[in-house]
Amino acid sequence: MECKLTLPETGPRSRAVLPHDWLDYDMVPHLTTSLTGPLQELERVVLDRRADIEHWFRGQWREHQPPFYSSVDLRNSGFKLAPVDTNLFPGGFNNLNPDFLPLCVHAAMSAVQRICPDTRQVLLVPENHTRNLHYLQNVAVLKRVLEGAGLTVRIGSLIPDLPAPTEVEASGGDKLLLEPIVRRGNRVGVEGFDPCAVLLNNDLSGGIPTILAGIEQPVLPPLVSGWSVRRKSHHFHVYDRVAEDFARLVGIDPWVVNPVFSQCGKVNFAEKEGEDCLAANVEFVLAEIREKYAQYGIKDTPFVIVKADAGTYGMGIMTIRSVDEVRNLNRKTRNKMATIKEGQPVHEVIIQEGVYTFENVDGGTAEPVVYMMDQYVVGGFYRVHTGRAIDENLNSPGAEYKPLAFETDCHTPDCGGKPGDPPNRFYTYGVIARLAALAAAIEVEQLVERNAALEVRAANA
Amino acid sequence: MECKLTLPETGPRSRAVLPHDWLDYDMVPHLTTSLTGPLQELERVVLDRRADIEHWFRGQWREHQPPFYSSVDLRNSGFKLAPVDTNLFPGGFNNLNPDFLPLCVHAAMSAVQRICPDTRQVLLVPENHTRNLHYLQNVAVLKRVLEGAGLTVRIGSLIPDLPAPTEVEASGGDKLLLEPIVRRGNRVGVEGFDPCAVLLNNDLSGGIPTILAGIEQPVLPPLVSGWSVRRKSHHFHVYDRVAEDFARLVGIDPWVVNPVFSQCGKVNFAEKEGEDCLAANVEFVLAEIREKYAQYGIKDTPFVIVKADAGTYGMGIMTIRSVDEVRNLNRKTRNKMATIKEGQPVHEVIIQEGVYTFENVDGGTAEPVVYMMDQYVVGGFYRVHTGRAIDENLNSPGAEYKPLAFETDCHTPDCGGKPGDPPNRFYTYGVIARLAALAAAIEVEQLVERNAALEVRAANA
Numbered sequence: 001m002e003c004k005l006t007l008p009e010t011g012p013r014s015r016a017v018l019p020h021d022w023l024d025y026d027m028v029p030h031l032t033t034s035l036t037g038p039l040q041e042l043e044r045v046v047l048d049r050r051a052d053i054e055h056w057f058r059g060q061w062r063e064h065q066p067p068f069y070s071s072v073d074l075r076n077s078g079f080k081l082a083p084v085d086t087n088l089f090p091g092g093f094n095n096l097n098p099d100f101l102p103l104c105v106h107a108a109m110s111a112v113q114r115i116c117p118d119t120r121q122v123l124l125v126p127e128n129h130t131r132n133l134h135y136l137q138n139v140a141v142l143k144r145v146l147e148g149a150g151l152t153v154r155i156g157s158l159i160p161d162l163p164a165p166t167e168v169e170a171s172g173g174d175k176l177l178l179e180p181i182v183r184r185g186n187r188v189g190v191e192g193f194d195p196c197a198v199l200l201n202n203d204l205s206g207g208i209p210t211i212l213a214g215i216e217q218p219v220l221p222p223l224v225s226g227w228s229v230r231r232k233s234h235h236f237h238v239y240d241r242v243a244e245d246f247a248r249l250v251g252i253d254p255w256v257v258n259p260v261f262s263q264c265g266k267v268n269f270a271e272k273e274g275e276d277c278l279a280a281n282v283e284f285v286l287a288e289i290r291e292k293y294a295q296y297g298i299k300d301t302p303f304v305i306v307k308a309d310a311g312t313y314g315m316g317i318m319t320i321r322s323v324d325e326v327r328n329l330n331r332k333t334r335n336k337m338a339t340i341k342e343g344q345p346v347h348e349v350i351i352q353e354g355v356y357t358f359e360n361v362d363g364g365t366a367e368p369v370v371y372m373m374d375q376y377v378v379g380g381f382y383r384v385h386t387g388r389a390i391d392e393n394l395n396s397p398g399a400e401y402k403p404l405a406f407e408t409d410c411h412t413p414d415c416g417g418k419p420g421d422p423p424n425r426f427y428t429y430g431v432i433a434r435l436a437a438l439a440a441a442i443e444v445e446q447l448v449e450r451n452a453a454l455e456v457r458a459a460n461a
Numbered sequence: 462m463e464c465k466l467t468l469p470e471t472g473p474r475s476r477a478v479l480p481h482d483w484l485d486y487d488m489v490p491h492l493t494t495s496l497t498g499p500l501q502e503l504e505r506v507v508l509d510r511r512a513d514i515e516h517w518f519r520g521q522w523r524e525h526q527p528p529f530y531s532s533v534d535l536r537n538s539g540f541k542l543a544p545v546d547t548n549l550f551p552g553g554f555n556n557l558n559p560d561f562l563p564l565c566v567h568a569a570m571s572a573v574q575r576i577c578p579d580t581r582q583v584l585l586v587p588e589n590h591t592r593n594l595h596y597l598q599n600v601a602v603l604k605r606v607l608e609g610a611g612l613t614v615r616i617g618s619l620i621p622d623l624p625a626p627t628e629v630e631a632s633g634g635d636k637l638l639l640e641p642i643v644r645r646g647n648r649v650g651v652e653g654f655d656p657c658a659v660l661l662n663n664d665l666s667g668g669i670p671t672i673l674a675g676i677e678q679p680v681l682p683p684l685v686s687g688w689s690v691r692r693k694s695h696h697f698h699v700y701d702r703v704a705e706d707f708a709r710l711v712g713i714d715p716w717v718v719n720p721v722f723s724q725c726g727k728v729n730f731a732e733k734e735g736e737d738c739l740a741a742n743v744e745f746v747l748a749e750i751r752e753k754y755a756q757y758g759i760k761d762t763p764f765v766i767v768k769a770d771a772g773t774y775g776m777g778i779m780t781i782r783s784v785d786e787v788r789n790l791n792r793k794t795r796n797k798m799a800t801i802k803e804g805q806p807v808h809e810v811i812i813q814e815g816v817y818t819f820e821n822v823d824g825g826t827a828e829p830v831v832y833m834m835d836q837y838v839v840g841g842f843y844r845v846h847t848g849r850a851i852d853e854n855l856n857s858p859g860a861e862y863k864p865l866a867f868e869t870d871c872h873t874p875d876c877g878g879k880p881g882d883p884p885n886r887f888y889t890y891g892v893i894a895r896l897a898a899l900a901a902a903i904e905v906e907q908l909v910e911r912n913a914a915l916e917v918r919a920a921n922a
Contacts, residue, residue, distance in 0.1 A: 051581045054570070058578045099560060106567050109515070113836075117519045120512045148514020375574075376567050418698050428586020 003190045005148055008314050014230035020110055036282060042081060042256055046428045048073060049250045052405050053431060056249055057375070057438075061441070064441040066375040068111050068199065068220040072433040073383070073395070074368045075259075075355035079298055080317055081428065082259045082355050083436035084305070085311070086235055086396075087389075087445070089203040089349040090371060091127070091146070094137035094172065096379035101141070107373035110259055112149060114374065116197045118219055122146055123156040123181070123188065123195040125212075127201040127202050130159070130178065133171035135291035139173035145373075154193050157180040158202060186216040200318035206342040226311045227341075232350045233263040238446070259353035260288040262311060269329070269337040274347075278306070279326045281351045286322075289353050300356060303391050308340045309348035313393030316340040356390045361402055368404065368434035377430040391402045463719040503542060503717055505887045510711045511519035514892060516867070517710055518836070518899075525902040529681040530659065533894040534695050534844070534856070535829045536720075536816035540759055542889065543720045543816050544897035546856075547696055547767070548773070549686045549905070550664040551832060552588070553599035554606070554634065557679055557840035562602070568834035573610060575835065577658050577679050582619040583607055584642070584649065584656040586673075588663050589667040591620070591639065594632035603662060606834075615654050619663060619670055636902050647677040654771035655691075662863040664688045664773050688771045693811045694724040698906070700900035718893055720814035721749040724770060729809055730790070731796040735808075739767070740787045742812045747783070750814050761817060764852050770809035770881040775856030777801040780815060782852075818849045822863055828855050829865065831894035839890040841865040868913035 003004060040424070046053065071090035072083045112119055125147070126139045139155065146153045157166075157178040163177045180191035188211060189195055198219045204226025212223060216283045223232070237403070240258065247254035262281040269275030282304055289302035308316030316337055320326060329337075339345050359366040364384035371379045385394040404426065465767035476656035492774075507514065532551035533544045543840055550656045554565070564632065573580055585607065587600045600616065607614045618639040624639045640651035649672060659673070665687025673684060685691070701719065723742040728735030743765055750763035762782060767778030779797050781787060790798075800806050820827040832840045843863045846855040 034847050050608075051612050051613040055579070057611075058574050061574065062578060098565065102561065102564055106564060106571075109519075109837070110567075110571055113522065117523060118516070120516045147511075150511050150518075152512040204883060206737045234621070 003056060010273045017338070019284060026228045042252065043175060043428045045250050045252055045375060047335055050427075053246075055207065056246070057434060060438050061375045062297045064438060064445060065115065066111075067225075067372070067437055067440050067444065068115065068435045069371070070440055071369055071371045071375045072436040074370060074432060075357045076359055076368065076429075077300075077356040078358045079296060080256055080355055081432050082100075082257055083239070083432060084259060084352065084355060085232070086239075086427055086436045086440050087203075088221045088230070088440060090142070090200050091138050091201065092133060092369065092381065093141040093371070095381045095403060096141075096371060100270050100379050103376065103378045104145040105371055107376040107378050108145050108149035108151075110376070111374035114150065115220065119151065119196040119218075121152045121154075121195040122195065123190065123193070123199075123217075124153050125156050125158060125202050125403045126178075128157070128159045130166075130168050131171070134168035136168055136176060137172045137174065137443065139201060140172060141174055143176070146199070154179060154190050154195070156188065156190050156198070158211070167444075170380075175348070183211050183213055183215070183343055186214060186269070188217065200226070203341075204229075205272065205310070205312060205340070205344055208215075222448050222451075223443050224451045227312050227446060229307045229451075230309070230443070231348065232307060232352075233261065233309050233348075234446075235439060236261050236350070236352070236445050237359060239436060242337065242435050242439045242442070255292055255434065259355055260292075261287050261350055261352040263348065263350050265348050269334040272334070275326065278349065278351070279323050282306070282320055283323050284324050285351050285353055301356035305352045307350050307352065308337070308346040309350045310344070311340045311346070313341050314393055314399075315348075316346050317393040317395075319392050320351075326359050354391055358390065365392070365394060365398070366392055368405075369430050370429055372401060372437050373432060375385035375434070375437075379435065380426075380429065475727060490859045497567070502725075503713065503887045504886060506711050506713055507892055511888075512834070513710060514707075516706070518895060522836045522900050522913050524905060525899060526576065526832070527572070527740055527896055528686075528901050528905065530832070530834045531898045531901055532830055533897040535831060535890055535893060536631075536818050537820055537829065538761075538817040539755060539819045541720075541816055542893050543718050544700070545720060545813065545816060547700075547897045547901050548664075549621065549682045549691070549901060550662050552599050552662065553830065553842065553862065553865055554602040554832070555595060555631075556833060556842045556864060557602075558864035561840050562606060562609070563758065564835055564837065564839045565606040565724065567604050568837040570609035570838050571611065571614075571837070572835035574732075576681065578774050580657040580679075582613045582615075582654065582656040582658075584651065584654070584659045584661050584678075585614050586617050586619060586659060587639075589618070589620045591629050591824070594630070597629055597631035597637060598633045598635065600662060601631045601633060601637055604637070605635075607660070615651050615656070617649065617651050619672070623917065630708055642672055644672050644676070645677060649673065649678065661687070664769070664802075665690075666773060666801070666805055680858060682771045683909050683912075684906050685904060685912045688910060690771050692770045692809065693768060693772070693807075693902070694722065694770050695907075696771070696900060696904050697722050697811070699829045699904045700897060703903070705895050716753050718896065720816055721746050721753075722811055722813040723812050724809065726809050728808060730795040730807065733795070739810065739812070740784045743767070743781055743787050746814055747814050764815035766815045767798070768807075768811050768813065769798070769807040770811045771805070772801045772807070774802050774852055777807050777810075778854040778856075780853050781812075818855075820853065826851055826853070826855060827863075829890050831865075831890055831899050833894060836895070836898075838894065841887075841890070841894075843874050855917075 010012055043396050067088055069090055071087045073085040073206035075082055075084050080456055083127050085095055115187045124143060129135060143153045155178050165177050168176050168177060168178060180190050182190055198351060207228040208223050243254045262283055262285050264274055264277040267278055285304045286302050293302060303319055303321045306320055318333055337346060357365060357367045361382050361384045364386040364390050366382040366384045367385055369381055370377060383394045383399050384402055385399045388394050402454060494798050528549055530551055532548045534546040536543055536545050585604060588596060590596060604614050607623045610645045617636055618640050623641045628640050629637050629639060631637060642649050643651055659678055668689040669684050669687060699898055703717045704719035723746050725738040725742055728739055742746045747763050754763060764782045765781055767781055779794060779798060798807060818826060821841045824849040826849050827843040827845045830837060830842055830844055840867055843862050844855045845863055846860045848859050849855050
C-alpha cells in the first residue's frame, strides 16, 4: 500500500505562484492557524496517511520514551514545513490556551505513569531569572498542571545566593515560593520535602549544577539534556534519520520536512577565528538549498541561519544570505554571536537551511510553536514579531505570543476534509513537531548511553 | 502517614441541617457542578489526599487494564457520593462538552497504545436502534474521536436484515454509513475492510451475536462485558472491595462512597414469584441504611432501588420505600419490571441502597454522569429530569443532558482551595467515578477468566 509521491510530482510550489491575498486571509489571533493557503500536498499526504502515521508513532513510542515535555519551533514556507529548534525545557506554558490545560494534565499523568509511577512529590527546578514575570507565570502553570496530575510540587531554586524561601509573584498574579535546594547525601529536596523526582525547567546552559550531579532521584529530562551537553547539530543528525523514515512511510521527499544543515566546531567570533570553516559550510548549505529550489522551481533567495550549537533563548542567531556576509560580519554582529545565555562563549555553530515563514498574524511575521507532553500534542502558540522579516529569527525581544486553539466545533460531515482547514493544518503541525520530539527522544537516549559509558570509563580509570 | 478520619468525626450531615438556599445556588446549566453546598468533609479529604489518591490509582492501573471506555452514574446526597451504575458501552458522547473532545482523542490514543498498538483499522459496532438520532450522534462523535486518534473507522451493524450499506443521518447532521458485518472464517469486517479490532458500542443485551463469537480480532470491551453475561451485583461486589481499599487509604467510612446492596436470583414479576426473597432483601438493605442514618444523625427516609441485575437503558427500575410496597406491586409496575431491553425477561434483581440526589439544574432533579476513556476522565454531563423526585431513577424518557465543563479559568493563588469550588467538586466526582471504573476493570478480568475456564472445560468435555 505505497502512497503516491505527491509533492515532487505536482511540481513547483513557491511564494511567487500563490494568489496574493492568501497571506492576509483570516488573521484572527486565536485562529488555529493563520494560514489557509498552500502546503496542500504535504497536508493531503499527512491526512490521507493519518492511520499509518499514528500507527508508526505508536511503534516509535514503544521503542523510545517520549521526552517528559518539549516544544518545537516550526517554520512553514508554503513549500516546506520543518522544525528549526527543539526545546526540552519549554518555558511558555503560560502562552498556551488555558482551556486546554486538562490536556496537559492528562499528558502529565501519562508521563508520570510511564516514567515514574511511584512518584508523589516532585521538585520543580526553574530558571533563575526571577525578574521575568512571564517566565514565572510559566512555572506557575506548570506547577498547576503537575498538581492537576496529582503530584505535590515544590519549587527548588538554583539561585546561588538565595538565603531563604522567597515568595515571588508571576505575571498572572500567582504567588510562587522559591526555596533553596538542599542536598543530603545523594538526595535533593527543599526544607521538609523529600521529592521522589526532580523536574527540570532549567536548560542548564551554565553546566550541570554540582548540587544535582549524581543524585539518586530520577531527573526529568536527564541532566545530560541540558545545553552544557546537548548540541543542536546532534539533534538534527538524529532528525535526519527520523525524517527519512517518515518520508519513506508517507512517500515524500524528506527535504520537505527537514532543513539541510552543517556545523563548524571551532569558531571564535570575537577573534574572527574559524571564518573559513564557517564560509565553506555556509556555501555548502546554500548550494544544497539552491539545488532543491531549482528542482521544485522555487524562485526565492536561499538563506541560512547560523546559530550557537548549544544556544537557547533566541541568542546567538544570525541570518546569512551569502558567503560574502560571513567574511564581512560587523563588530556588533560578532559580539552578538560571541556569547550567549549565562555568558557562555560560542565556539560551535550549526549552519541551518533558513526556512521562510509565510505565516502572518495581525500584521506580524509569525511562526508556530507546538507544545508536547509525553507523546501528546497539548497546545501551541504563534510567536509573532512585527519588527522581523520572513527570513529572520523571531525568538527575540518584542515577540508576542498568540495561543493556538484546537478546533473542535466541526460538526459538518466533511469536516475531516479539506487540507486547508485550520484543524487539519494543526494536525500536520502536530505530526512534524512530534517527529522532532521523537528525534529528541532518541538523541537523549544516546546522550544518556554515552554518559553511562564515560562514567564506566572514569570508574575503571 | 495515616489521614485523620474526617467524615464520621465531624458528625451528622443531612439535608435537614443544611441552609435552605444552597439548593438554589448558582444553577447555571453549563456550570461544572450545580452544587456548591455540602459534601465538604469527603471533598476536603479527597483534595487533601490528592497526591496519595493519584499514586494509588497509578498503582491500580498497572495491575488492572482500565476499560476502553465507561460512564458512571453518580448520586450525591450531600452526606454520600456514590456510583449507582457503571456502563461499559457508554452512549452519550454527544452530550459531552465538544470543547473537550481533544481529551477523548488523547485518551483513545492512550487506550490504543496500551491495548492494541498495532491497530490501524477499527470496526465500530453500535446499537441497532437507528431511529434514535441522538444515539446516532453519539456514534458519530465516537467515530470522530477514534479518527482523531488516527484510526480508520467503519461502522459494522448487527441489524439482522440490513441488506446493504445504509446511510443514516444523526441528530447533529453527521452522516453515518452502517454496513452489514461480514464474517470470513474467524475474522469479521465489512465489505473491503478487514479491521484489526472491534469496538463495541452495543451492550449485547440480547446475547453474544453468533457473528462475533470466537473471532480472532480483539473485541473491546470483551464480549463477556455485555449484559447477557455481566451482572450489576457482581460489579458492586467488586466495588465493595475497591471502596474499602480506597476508604482505608483516605481514612473514611466506606459507606460514604458505597451503596449497600443485596440480590435476588429467582424472581418473576409477571407471575408474582420470588416475592419473599425480594421482601427479605429489601428489608435487609433498608435496615442497613437505617443503621447508618442513625449513626450519622440523618433524618431522611431510607429507600431502595430495585433493578434488573442485567438491566440497561434505565429499564426495569423501581423505587421501594417499605416491604409493604413489595407485597403490593400493582400490575403496571410488575409489567414494567418483568421485561427489559430487547424483550429480555427479568429473573435476577439487585436491591440497592437508594441515594437521594440533592443536585438540581434549572429546576430539574439532576445527577452527574462521568465519562472515562482509558484511565482518564474525559467529561461528563448532568442527567436532568423535571418530572422526577430526588429518590427516583432519572434515566427515563424526558431526561435532558447538560454538559459538565472542566473549569480551567482558575488563576487565583488559592484556586486549589475550597472544597465547595466547582472544579474541586468535579475532581471528587472523577475520583469516585474512577473507583467504579476500577471495579469494572477487575470485574471484566474475572469474567474473562471465568469464560476462559469454561472454554477449557468445554474443550475437555
